[in-house]
Amino acid sequence: MKISGVDIRPGNIIEYENGIWKVGKIQHTQPGKGGAYMQVEMKNLVDGRKTNVRYRSADTVEKVRLDTKEFQYLYAEDEMLVFMDKDNYEQINLPTDLVGDAAAFLDDGMDVQLELYDEKPISVALPNTVEATITEADAVVKGQTASSSYKPAVLENGVRVMVPPHIESGTRIVVDVYERTYVGKAS
Structure with a gap:
């Protein structure tokens, strides 16, 4: 068109x-x-x-109009990611760089959208937000809570995000996959 x-x-x-x-x-x-x-x-x-x-x-x-198709992420193998077509259960291997930095948030069994051009995958879209557990969070400095400040924390996948002072290690939070920012506490 x-x-x-x-x-x-x-x-x-x-x-x-x-x-x-x-x-x-x-x-x-x-x-x-x-x-x-x-x-x-x-x-x-x-x-x-x-x-x-x-x-x-x-x-x-x-x-250009792209076709989108639902796939399920299975596992990583060397520099490749393995996805399964949810309709016919066929598996395809795609390079990790097709997903970009968001690859750190891929979980086994996660549903993703693949954009296809002439039946060839050209991009992978993850959900905008995911739930993750904090494994490491810095202690709050006394007096720091008076203003709306954030502290660094490390998620279970190794990604660093800034979280509010009341969030502690072991807490499940919702994270924006593409911005790598704290969205809220997981329910």
Whole structure:
């Protein structure tokens, strides 16, 4: 589907230079002289390269539609992650870097969404939040609780997050997977 260069929005998947690119940031610019344009920051979904491109309203780009499919994470093997198709139980191996930093939050049996282009997986989306147990939390310094301050803590998967002073070691919390931030106490 063709769209105008000024209709590009963050999150769109577009075709550019025979590759598939995900739009990160956009900035609409209207200089005093000349026509308006859209400054687009994009990331290649196949090799991870980033680029900035200017599109004018007369330019058109091909918007790519991806298929999403539910998979279940099974286990990690060397630098590969093993996922199972929930429909036909087929297993596929994908490189860890396809998941990125969020790979630390993968749990055996976790449901994830794979985005497919021409039946080939190009990205893995985890749930936005997960529950995790704190294994290590710094002690609260006296007088520190007067203001809304946070202290460092380490989760069971080794990820460091900042938590409120009342959270102690052994507490289950909800963590934002992509921001690596404390969301709340697990119920």
